[in-house]
Amino acid sequence: MAKDSLLPEHSTHRRDFLKMTAGVAVPWILPSSVFGAFAPSNRINVACIGTGNQGSGILKRFLENDDVQVVAVCDVNTASYGYRDESQYLGREPGRKTVDDHYAKKSGTAYKGCRTYIDFQEVLACDDVDAVTVVVPDQWHAIMTIAAAKAGKDIYCEKPLSLTIGQGRAMVEAVKKYDRILQTGSMERSNPLNRYVCKLVRDGKIGQVKRVFTNVGYNNKVGPGPGWKPMPVPEGFDYERWLGPAPKVPYHQDRCLYRFRFNYDYSGGQVTNYGAHSNDLAQWGLGMDESGPVEIEYIRAKWLPEGSLFNTALETEFLCRYANGVELICATNEKPVGVRFEGTEGMVESTAYGWQARSEPASLVESEFPGGKVKGDATSAHVRNFLDCVKSRQQPVAHAEIGHRSSSVCHLGNVAIRLGRNVKWDPVAERFPGDDEANEMLLRPMRGPWVL
Ligand SMILES: NC(=O)c1ccc[n+]([C@@H]2O[C@H](COP(=O)([O-])OP(=O)(O)OC[C@H]3O[C@@H](n4cnc5c(N)ncnc54)[C@H](O)[C@@H]3O)[C@@H](O)[C@H]2O)c1
Known part of the structure; x- marks a missing residue:
């Protein structure tokens, strides 16, 4: 230690x-x-x-x-x-x-x-x-x-x-x-191409939206399997402070730096890691920034053997149904993180973290972004937006409620796949109606002295 x-x-x-x-x-x-x-x-x-x-x-x-x-x-x-x-x-x-x-x-x-x-x-x-x-x-x-x-x-x-x-x-x-x-x-909220794509959808340019597809990538790291052996804590690394509110468990390098995202004690796997981007775009296009789905269907999930250090889903698929009937299908696949909206009169998708977009009819995107491409640095623009808002006291493009609701879509998917069943969701009360087992997962116990 x-x-x-x-x-x-x-x-x-x-x-x-x-x-x-x-x-x-x-x-x-x-x-x-x-x-x-x-x-x-x-x-x-x-x-x-x-x-x-x-x-x-x-x-x-x-x-x-x-x-x-x-x-x-x-x-x-x-x-x-x-x-x-x-x-x-x-x-x-x-x-x-x-x-x-x-x-x-x-x-x-x-x-x-x-x-x-x-x-x-x-x-x-x-x-x-x-x-x-x-x-x-x-x-x-x-x-x-x-x-x-x-x-x-x-x-x-x-x-x-x-x-x-x-x-x-x-x-x-x-x-x-x-x-x-x-x-x-x-x-991605500070990327002009994404802003344009999501606005197209909200403005009804693809007709009535029926389905949205979002993707999350495969794990890009491999952790040790059952029977893994603890390792000595490296000098200069304050493991106790790293764990913080998470359970006290033996150190292993694959638990901590970068790899924490593959263990539920610290994160939610690629569903929250990449899904926080792709599902955020879905929420934006659907005009659901301050709300969320009402039902989540479990479709499939693949797990590592019990006792593996990584315990988040290896592969997953779940469906979120919104009150207006729109279905969002979030799945693990090889594609770069992105979103695809399908409507009664067309389709538009934003891929490669929003640096490329495609639509049917093609003119929807190409009239504004020839070749469907944009160059730039969304992160710099995003930080600049934050700084401007610190000064103006206006709300930034990804303010707290937006971040919370987009993360919630990912957490809802994780609840359904971890329970291995469908769940109903009340986006106003932010509760699973009549479902104690799922409501238990709304919070996690924190190890003292940390409290919320
Ligand atoms: N927006 C994006 O595209 C994007 C990309 C990568 C990561 N992230 C997010 O950034 C966060 C960090 O991810 P990462 O890949 O940089 O992880 P990381 O492990 O590479 O870096 C996290 C750093 O936080 C330090 N740390 C841990 N607990 C701390 C504490 N109590 N006080 C001070 N420092 C502490 C660690 O020592 C480490 O250096 C995650 O929430 C992740 O989802 C966002």
């Missing part, structure tokens, strides 16, 4: 944050030229919580903006390989280096002012932090988001917004209660 080295480490880094000038410690101040025309009063100070596979990229997207100063990074892993690709060397220290190098280059100084933290609660206690990114495994999303909202921070929280439907609802209510801005990391 990793030792709790929080305070010594934190205070060390605190000293790093202070530059020694003639024996007097002063904080690193960046020249105003680094921020272009943005006065300090118009800048957003950001702390990035989670600097792994996705968090390291999101951090860079924030650094692209002159009206942002990334003041701190927080991660329970000091630094290591073993993320999505073996070549990725990520964690707290690489995150700090990215920030320091960025500002050193921009300011022409030897800037070393990015603070580092292991404990996100210390980040939230910082008065100089306006907004945080929450780019950590899903078992942490609700706890961190609610605590951040309470601490008065705006939040960029990755998809799937929640680990369970109950947690997602609590996140939405906290964001409302504390009047915070939350952007869900569903960056």
